[in-house]
Amino acid sequence: MPTEIVSGKHAVLELLRAKKRRCYEVWVSESKKEKIVAEIEEAAKKNKVPVKFVSSEEIASLSFIDKHQGVAARCDPFVFSDLAIVSKAAKSSDNKGLLLILDGISDPQNLGALIRTAHLCGVHGIILPKDNSAPVSPVTQKASSGAAEHIPIVQVTNIVSTLRQLKEEGFWIAGAAGESAQNLYLFDFTGNNYVLVLGAEGKGIRRLVRENCDYLLSIPMFGKIESYNVSVAGAIFMSEIMRQRNFKTP
Secondary structure, three states: OOOEEEEOHHHHHHHHHHOOOOEEEEEEEOOOOOHHHHHHHHHHHHOOOOEEEEOHHHHHHHHOOOOOOOEEEEEOOOOOOOHHHHHHHHHOOOOOOEEEEEEOOOOHHHHHHHHHHHHHOOOOEEEEEOOOOOOOOHHHHHHOOOHHHOOOEEEEOOHHHHHHHHHHOOEEEEEEOOOOOEEHHHOOOOOOEEEEEEEEOOOEOOHHHHHOOOEEEEOOOOOOOOOOOHHHHHHHHHHHHHHHHHOOOO
C-alpha cells in the first residue's frame, strides 16, 4: 500500500493524536528543541510509532518540502469521509448542521487555511470536488496545522448534484457572492441546517452552483480594492455563523 509524508510540527502532532490513519515512523531534526517535540514523542510512544532523530537536510529530502519545521512522518494516504455519514451527523447537532463546500479552491495554502478555520469554527464537514480543486496533500495538511486530521472531508464528483441532494435532506444553501447579494450580518443562520458555499479565488462560485444556492450573501466592504482573499472571506463567514449560533446577545 502506498504511503505519504506529512511534514510540519503541528500537522504531525495532530496526525498522531487523531489516529485516523496509520503512522509508520516519525523523523525529527536533531537540532529541534521545542516543547512540541516532547509532545510529538509522547504521542508517537502512545501509538507505538518509532521516532528517529536525523538531520534537517534528510527531512527535507524525505518530505520534498523545504519548510518542514524539522518534523515529518510517514503514514497511510489521506482518507476521505462518506457524505451520508457526515450529513447525518451534522443534522443531529444541537446547533443545527453546518457544512462547507469549496467550489474550485486551487491554492493548497488557501485550502489548508479554510480547513483550519472550519475546524475551529465548528463546521461539521467539508465537501470538495474531485476535479478542479487543490488536493488534500501534505502541503494542504501542513497549512491546516493538522486540522485536516480532525474534521471530516468529503470528495464528490459533482457539486451541483450534491447540493440538490443536501437540499432534499433539509439543508439550506448559502453562497458567498458579490456586492448585489444580501448582507451577511443581516442574515439569520440559526434554526436551520446550512451549507456554506465558497468559490474559487478570483472567479467566485460557478454559475450552475450559484443557481442552486437558496441565498447569496456578501461581506460589506469599505475599502477601494475588490475583495477579500477566499480564506479570509471564509473565516469571516464562518466566524459570523459561529457567533450567531453560540454567543447570544443578552
